Amino acid sequence: MNNEVIFWTQVASTVAFVLSVFGLYRLLVDQKDATIQLLKETVSTLKDQLAEARSSTPDVLAQSLSNRVKLLEVELERLSSDKDANQELVHEKEEELRATRQKAEELTKQVLLAQEMLNDFLCPHCGAPLAVREYHSEMVEYQGREIDVDHDYSEYECGYAVLDGKQRHPCRGKRPRGKSAVADT
Structure with missing residues (x-):
C-alpha cells in the first residue's frame, strides 16, 4: 500500500468519525429539546390545575x-x-x-x-254554479176542478237541469263535487 491510499483512508475515517460525533451530538440536543418541551407542558398543566384547585376551595x-x-x-x-x-x-x-x-x-x-x-246554488254532481232558477205556475184540470200547479226549474252552468226535482238534462261538468266555481275564483 502506498502512502497516498493510507492518507486518504485516514482522512475518510477521520471525517466519518467527526460526522458520527456530530450526529450523536445532534441526537442528544434534539432529545434534550424534547425533554425541555415536555417539562414546559407539564409545568403549564400543573399551573392550570393549581389555579383550578384554588378556585375550588x-x-x-x-x-x-x-x-x-x-x-x-x-x-x-x-x-x-x-x-x-x-x-x-x-x-x-x-x-x-x-x-x-x-x-x-x-x-x-x-x-x-x-x-x-x-x-242550493251548486250542481249536486260537479259543483258548477246555478245559471237559471225559474218558478212557473200552471192551471191544470184534475177531477173536474182547476188546480194551480207550481213548477220549479233549475239549470246549472254544466248543463245539468232539473224540473220539479226530476232530471231533464245530465251533468257535463268536469269538477268533482267538493269543488265549486266560487273556490276556483
Whole structure:
C-alpha cells in the first residue's frame, strides 16, 4: 500500500468519525429539546390545575353558593312584587282569549251556514254554479176542478237541469263535487 491510499483512508475515517460525533451530538440536543418541551407542558398543566384547585376551595365554593342564594332571593322578591301585575295581565289575556274563541265559534257557525246555503246554488254532481232558477205556475184540470200547479226549474252552468226535482238534462261538468266555481275564483 502506498502512502497516498493510507492518507486518504485516514482522512475518510477521520471525517466519518467527526460526522458520527456530530450526529450523536445532534441526537442528544434534539432529545434534550424534547425533554425541555415536555417539562414546559407539564409545568403549564400543573399551573392550570393549581389555579383550578384554588378556585375550588371550600371558601370559594361557599362564597359562590352564597352569591347564588342572594341572587335567587332578589329574583324571588322581584317575582313576588310582580305577582299581582302578572296575575292581572294573565287575567286580561284569558279574557281576550275567551272573547276570541267565542268570535271564532260564531264565525265557524256562519261559515257552515253559508256553505249550506251555497249548496242550493251548486250542481249536486260537479259543483258548477246555478245559471237559471225559474218558478212557473200552471192551471191544470184534475177531477173536474182547476188546480194551480207550481213548477220549479233549475239549470246549472254544466248543463245539468232539473224540473220539479226530476232530471231533464245530465251533468257535463268536469269538477268533482267538493269543488265549486266560487273556490276556483
